[in-house]
Amino acid sequence: MNPVTAVVVGAGDRGRHVYGTYALEHPGELRITAVAEPDEVRRREFxxxxxxxxxxSFAGYEELFAAPRLADAALICTQDGMHYRPALLAKQAGYHVLLEKPISNTPEECVRIWKDCAQTTAEGQIFAVCHVLRYTPFFxxxxxLLDEGxxxxxxxxxxxxxxxxxxFAHSYVRGNWRDETASxxxxxAKSCHDLDILRWLAGSPVxxxxxxGSLVEFTPENRPAGAPEYCAQGCPAAQSCPYNAVRLYRWFAPAGFLRQIVEMEDPTHDLDHALLHTGYGRCVYACGNNVPDHQAVGLHFENGVDAQLTITAFSGRITRxxxxxxxxxxxxxxxxxNLICLTDFATMKKTRIRLDVPAEGHHGxxxxLTGSFAAGVAGGGATLPTTLAQSLESHLMAFAAEKARREHTVVDFKxxxxxxGL
Ligand SMILES: NC(=O)c1ccc[n+]([C@@H]2O[C@H](COP(=O)([O-])OP(=O)(O)OC[C@H]3O[C@@H](n4cnc5c(N)ncnc54)[C@H](O)[C@@H]3O)[C@@H](O)[C@H]2O)c1
Structure with a gap:
């Protein structure tokens, strides 16, 4: 079978490192045949x-979608506030669409995408949101296990x-998601797919x-005396600050996967240069960030199930x-x-399930997701495990949680x- 062909819209981190890498590693399944990316260096390299x-090779999605259809599918990997227009144009041009999460950064636009894309999609045309956790062997x-009782x-x-x-320091203090008004x-941003998992496991609408939740740590009041704008300029608190950019990006092995993003951000691709010339080198206490560094969400589902989600910056590991x-x-x-432990109360028998999954890309x-999408397109539009309507529900749960946090209130979801109009 011929590989599915795709255009990539936005050759940034996700476009290049996730979908681009998948295509290079699985040439029989997916081939990238066109790109839209305004950054010249990124476009050329991709x-x-x-x-x-x-x-x-186009300087923007507008030019790409003005051309006759160039591939089977469009992978929309632009930033959060720039999803609606390319997704709609791709769908109207007849591409199968894989849209990065979040669908959009406003509830109005999320609903508009659903109304304009899912409800009117031609038969067999896939429109999927990248809720990758649904595709992990773990979940x-x-x-x-839950379905088996x-x-x-x-x-x-x-x-x-x-x-x-x-x-957290990388993405939500120094990086693209530090200012919630812009992203x-x-x-x-972080948890729409966790809310999707909770909704799925609960098996009921919320x-x-x-x-x-609030921002307690990454504020100007906590900036150490004498800390320069960039850590690499020589910070007096370098030894004791866990967020020191030089140590994190140069020496701290678990942050290795973030280094490629820092290097990509700087046209020289030189880490030392990037740490002095891009936002990723800045003191975490002077980044103009405003997103909370911890948040708790309480969910009561219609079937009586209760759930608590804790989102925190302050953990040594990245996990759920x-x-x-x-x-x-x-x-x-x-x-x-990748470890699951089941305890049966009647027998007190414990069953440990350790899944054999490579430690990469959201644990499988x-x-x-990319493999399922490519297979779905190749199979003539077979349905994926998640629909746009399901993804929309979890996004609206996130907006409801944000309203509850800001207004100190209990939000009735209906x-x-x-x-x-839902
Ligand atoms: N599914 C997940 O688990 C997951 C994980 C991380 C990020 N994301 C989401 O993926 C999306 C992309 O994130 P990223 O880290 O790759 O961002 P990024 O900023 O690295 O990449 C976005 C790219 O879009 C390009 N762009 C800007 N305007 C454009 C235009 N008019 N036409 C085409 N391209 C344009 C930018 O130049 C940039 O290279 C975001 O919405 C993000 O929230 C999803």
């Missing part, structure tokens, strides 16, 4: 990597999203949403830890360890979505 000729296994009746879901102190609220409590048993799991989620 085109060289994929052998894309100049006439298929697929947990869902299977392994814990009896589900009562509580405890879900801890450990962002990792270095990852997205934390609970949407009834009410509460939330608290779950504790799922039912009337006959409990499940404890750690995504990064990136590969699972009331919240009513103004959107």
């Amino acid at each position: 085109s060289e990597l994929h052998g894309i000729p100049p006439e298929r 697929l296994q947990i869902k299977k 392994a814990v009896g009746k589900l009562v509580n879901l405890q879900y801890e999203e450990d962002i990792g102190f270095y990852h 997205s609220p934390l609970v949407l 009834q009410s949403v509460t939330s608290t 830890i779950v504790h799922i409590m039912g009337t006959r048993g409990e499940i404890q799991g750690d995504l990064a360890k 989620g990136d590969r699972g 009331e919240f979505i009513r103004p959107f």
Whole structure:
């Protein structure tokens, strides 16, 4: 079978490192045949990597979608506030669409995408949102256990999203998601797919949403005396500051996967230069950031299940830890360890399930999603495990949580979505 062909819109981190890499590693499944990217260096490098000729290499999605259809699928990898227009144009041009999450950074636009894209999509045309966690062996296994009744009746879901102190500093203090007015609220940008998982595991629509959270650490008041603008300029607190950019990007092995983003951000691709000339080298206490560094979300589902989601910057590891409590048993799991432990209350038998998954790309989620999408397109539009309508629901849960946090209130979900005509 011929590989599925795709255009990449936005050859940044996701476009280049996730989908681009998948295509290079699986040439029989996916081939990138065109790109739209305004940054000249990124566009040239991406085109060289994929052998894309100049006439298929565009400075923006507007030019790409003005041309006759160039491939089977469009992978939309622009920033959060720039999803609606390219997604709509791609869909109208007849491409199968894979849209990065979040769908958009406003609830109005998320609903508009759903109305304009999902409801009117031609038969067999796929429009999927990159909710990669749904494709992880870890969550697929947990869902299977719940469906088999392994814990009896589900009562509580405890879900801890450990962002990792270095990852948080990179993305939400120094990086693209530091200003929620320009990008997205934390609970949407980071956790719309965690809310999707909770909704999926609970097996019911949410009834009410509460939330608290704030920014406590990464503020100018906490800036050490004498700290320069860039850590590489020589900070007196360098030894004791866990967020020192030089140590994190140069020496701290777990942050290795972030180094390629820092290097890509600087046209020289030189780390030392990037640490003095891009936002990634800045003191974390002087970045003009405003997203909370910790947030808790409470969810009460219509079927009576209660869930608590904790999102935090302050963890040593990047992982998701779950504790799922039912009337006959409990499940404890750690995504990064790919470890699930089931306890049966009647026998007190413990079953440990260790999944064999490579430690990369959302623990198998990136590969699972890209492979499923390519297979779906190749199979003439077979449905994917998640629909745009399901993705929309979790996005609206995130916006409801943000309203609850800001207004110190309990949000009735049905009331919240009513103004959107839902
Ligand atoms: N699915 C996930 O788990 C996951 C993980 C991380 C990020 N994301 C999301 O993926 C998206 C992309 O993130 P990223 O880190 O790759 O961002 P990025 O900033 O690295 O890449 C975006 C690219 O879009 C390009 N661009 C800007 N205007 C354009 C235009 N008119 N036409 C074409 N390209 C244009 C930019 O130059 C940039 O290279 C974001 O919405 C982000 O939230 C999803």
